[in-house]
Amino acid sequence: MHLNSEQIQALNLKQRIHLINSITGIKPANLIGSIDSQGQTNLAVFSSVVHLGSDPALVGFVLRPPGHVPRHTYDNIKEMGSYTINHVHPEFAQQAHLSSYKFDKNESEFTQCGLQEEFLPDFPAPFVKESNIKYGLHFVEEIPIKQNNTRLMIGEVQEIILNIIPQTPDGGLDLELSKSLGISGLNSYYKFNLIDTYEQPSAENLTRFLSN
């Protein structure tokens, strides 16, 4: 099937949303935890977390336009300057997904979805106790994307909590063994199978591969 731009535009909005949300490929499933100055916590599932750099350790995520969604996560990050990102595991995937329900500001998704808060002594935002890979960030910059009024929120990693440290041969985290999850489209959750860890491409392994 080939769709040109007119045919893409002619899809009904629901079809287009599901298709365009799928064609970028797998997306990471993460819960973002935040808190306001009154101590009211908030938790929301995001599939748009993206690595921006390791030195300094910068991570971004994309927020939908104001008006489309309650802005508790955005307001809390702007108010307190900190937030957490927590991997989602199969045991609480459905609870994580329910966090996208539009709860009132005075209802914490932690309580409503049955997840536990965890705090570090000197970091204000709540972590998800059930998550085995999680980190706290200081908010650094908000970049408006003028084409559709979304925004890229950038944070610097300040605290990392690893309850398990499964490693791939090159020293990364093994996301199969960590039981981290991904999302496609809006509502589909996946687990992973590591198929291979390749060598960093070099003239030597390129020649070896191509001669096979």
Place this chain on the structure above:
Amino acid sequence: MHLNSEQIQALNLKQRIHLINSITGIKPANLIGSIDSQGQTNLAVFSSVVHLGSDPALVGFVLRPPGHVPRHTYDNIKEMGSYTINHVHPEFAQQAHLSSYKFDKNESEFTQCGLQEEFLPDFPAPFVKESNIKYGLHFVEEIPIKQNNTRLMIGEVQEIILNIIPQTPDGGLDLELSKSLGISGLNSYYKFNLIDTYEQPSAENLTRFLSN
């Protein structure tokens, strides 16, 4: 294990790169195809493709700073205004990974890595013939990220080619059946198992879930 910001900074650069590239969770494996005005094609694997919006259909990816990497993809996109994004499948994952080797400008990664070019009549950039889910984009905007000199490249989806259309119950693409791949860290490739497609959260299914 808990690492604070001093301890994160004290990791050697290789450890920090592998860790920070892993903690964002799974990343989609995509090949970006481009061409210059002389007809020289280019192909490079990227793990930073991110959905920005469905109406209009906007997709971003993050490019490392000038100087860190050859800028063939960047130069071609700026010169021609178009590029393609192609899902990676297990049959050519190692070839896709090798595309990150620093080939000379006059060497096409298509030829060097043994992948085939595919063109649409009215779209200049090359698709990867072996990929079953792929799309062509018109370049829209380059957003500099000043903290680390990376840039977010934004394109609007113009052409979609789906050789297979496996669907999840909600109408998205089933990335297990499409055999699309993901990446963690720098060199590890994963396939996916769909664990569930949940309903869109509503007051009704929230009550039903919480009463179970």
